[in-house]
Amino acid sequence: MSDIMLKTENLGITFGGLKAAQDVNIEIKKKQLYGLIGPNGAGKTTIFNLLTGVYKPTAGKFYLDGEELTGKNQEAINRKGIARTFQNIRLFNNMTVVRNVMVGLHNNPEFKCNPFVSAFRLPRHFKVEKAMRERAKELLRIFGLEDERNSLACNLPYGKQRKLEIARALATNPKLLLLDEPAAGMNPQETEELMDTIRFINKEFDLTILLIEHDMKLVGGICEELTVLNFGKVLAEGETKEVLNNPEVIKAYIGD
């Protein structure tokens, strides 16, 4: 087995005539913390949508851990091991925090239980429910959300909603976690905490993480390598420090 977790080959998509992304080649090593940055409208979220099957690429391919996933639907891709969070938080607002995480655990083979078993409450149902709840609580503990586990997701403060979204994505037991602006709307202290948490799950779960972020402190602080997008194309890639000092990149952000 190679040590490449995600590999995209000339990935691209066009909407009508608009080339939202083209010829994107990214290679992410296993257990790496990788950043995807670029000015607004550069096509970062589009890349996430391609990788999670929300959009089908019109060009190119991508591989997860050597397996081609191009063209698969969202559910299948998630089960193959890519989980994500959303730029505009998408929690299950009318469900409690713990249940949000339990939805993430739904496809875990340990918690298999068909609808018939549940409908008639056979012993396996109780066993599975209990085990799921325990696992969900463990995950919530990592994010410090244990005490809020029974409040509704929509009643959480903003920063905690972001954390819950990560916990929920983690619950699907992914190989690759995509974080879409995890620090958006957080204050510096919350961002600091978030960086610690991301580092922690990266180590603890042997997880590869690809994140989109505008907060350069966060990017510079935790990402090992970066790809910079501009107008749907790769502008630069490489080690974080080099990329951030690349004059091309600075120009793209600040303008001429």
Added chain:
Amino acid sequence: MITLIDGLSLGSIYALIALGYTMVYGIAKMLNFAHGDIIMVGAYAIMVTLAATVSPIAAIVAAIVICTILGILVEKLAYKPLRGASPLAVLITAIGVSYFLQGLAQLVFGSQPKPVGSAWKLPAIEAINSLGITTAAAVTLVCGIIIMIALTLFINCTRTGSAMLAVSEDRGAAILMGVNVNKIISITFAIGSALAAFAGMFYLFQIPNTEPTLGAMPGITAFTAAVIGGIGSIPGAMVGGVLLGVIEKFCLASPLAPYTVAIKFSLLILILLVKPTGLLGKVVREKV
């Protein structure tokens, strides 16, 4: 040929109703389920005024005024409080309004069909009638076309019209540009309801009886027409309405007549599944 003319004339009734659906949908982003029942109210208004004044002109004017006021009233009382609430809630309320109007008509006028009265009659026009085309069909067709042209001109050539287009395009941006969205929505409901009154009038030319459920079937059929044409699209509603009228008349003239309802609705389901945006609608993606 006669079936075609009949179909076109029925189609222009559908088109008028479908215009109401499509305009309201485009601007208020809601399915006004009660739209069909406005037609019914218009028909009763004609019947009552006719009984009182014996003047068809007065009856038509009364129907238009009453329907317009009713349309605005319904919007203010039932739909406006729900602006920003879930679309499902709005739809259920609209169903409630539809039920309310039907129940009220039944309570006041009884559930049996009532004749409009003998004053409601179009003069015979020899030149057309000798071809086998009824005056009603001809008048409906001609008036329908005139009304649709007038509406198109109104929307494309007046300030209010362009404000309506702006609101349907992007409500947020329209607000920022200083468009009074509440006013525009009220105007939309008013126009839609006035069109429904016209539809009620033409309907009575064809079948001179009123009943509380008169509007339900044409209403749903016209909604189908609006969807077929692409909901939110004004030319689409016209094309869809005419198309559906022709199809219906040809179905009724064929051995498949008992299945006309099934055919109409199957068409609706088919179009929604294959091309949910209709013939002339445009694609909008959901943001992720």
Added chain:
Amino acid sequence: MGKINIKIKPKHLVNYSIVLVMLLIGVVMLETGNLRPSIAQLFTQIGYSIILAVSLNFVVGFLGELSLGHAGFMCVGAYIGGLSAVMLKQALGASAKLPVLVIAMLIGGLSAAVFGFVIGLPSLRLKGDYLAIVTLAFGEIVRNVFMNQKIFGGARGLTTGSLTYDTRRAPTLFIVTFIVALVMLIIIQNIVRSKHGRAITAIRDNEIAAKAMGINVTFYKLFVFIVAAFFAGCAGVIYAHTTTPVLYTFFSYNYSIEILVMVVLGGMGSITGSIFSAMFITIVNFMLQSQLSGDLASLRNLIYAVILIVVVVFSNAPALKSFREKYSLGALFAKLFRGKLSDPAKRKDDEAKWDRVPTKIKMDALLSTDLNVDYTPARPEDLNGGKEGK
């Protein structure tokens, strides 16, 4: 093996006991000879109304898709189940009343379930208003097709006179009806309180996120439609045993809306609410029918209409939010049982709110241009957040 916890949570016990109590009252009245046939008929009607309301609530309240074709499923059950009952009765003889009913109910329910599968398919592509209209159209198509089949009696309706289950001495159909209602409650409530129920409510709350969590949305949508249609079909078979002829006019979308009124009045997503409002509306219908005759009966429609509008506007209008929090039934209950129940932090996991009105119900893509579709951002920065995506 760990200790297995088989406590039945009180809230769900309540639902079972409401039905059980009614069953008991009926049986006691029957045994003491006080059960008039008309009252027995009322019990049966309450029973199948509960079945219809709760199964529709499963679709509307839990899956979050509006179905206006529930009467269509009932129609399928009544016609196909009714016809097979008539045929079975000829084959098995008049004495085999119960077996005939049970087999017919399975046949009617299963054929309705097939239709449920068919109508579930559009729900994979369509949402909100469009899906509602498709379900409505489906109900009308079903009616129109059955009306034109000679084997089902054509426009005169399916004669089911020979099926009369209730006799003057022993009107016992209501017993079977309540037992079916109990079975349905067990199945739907247990599903709702399991991982599958979580998946279903997740789809309701945010379909895109549910897909991203690997939830098989196709499976669950079809599953919900099939289960709901099955029970509506069963209700149809029961109906065919109470009325002759089974006439297509009964299953118009007006009846679908009547069922929807029960669901809305009881609260979308609240099973207890659906049970109570099904009882309430059926009893009101019954009383009005015997009190008001002719056109005054339309008062009923007016009452429904007012209920629909008032309840929905009250519980959904954004402007009434603070008023709602103070004076809603939920808040009143919370005041009554101050302490354990009202404090969300002390709430047990299983007692978490199932009974909230869904806020999602995303319309078709057209609506995504609307300003407040999904949630209100907690911070102003987030308003700019949505700009970039496609």
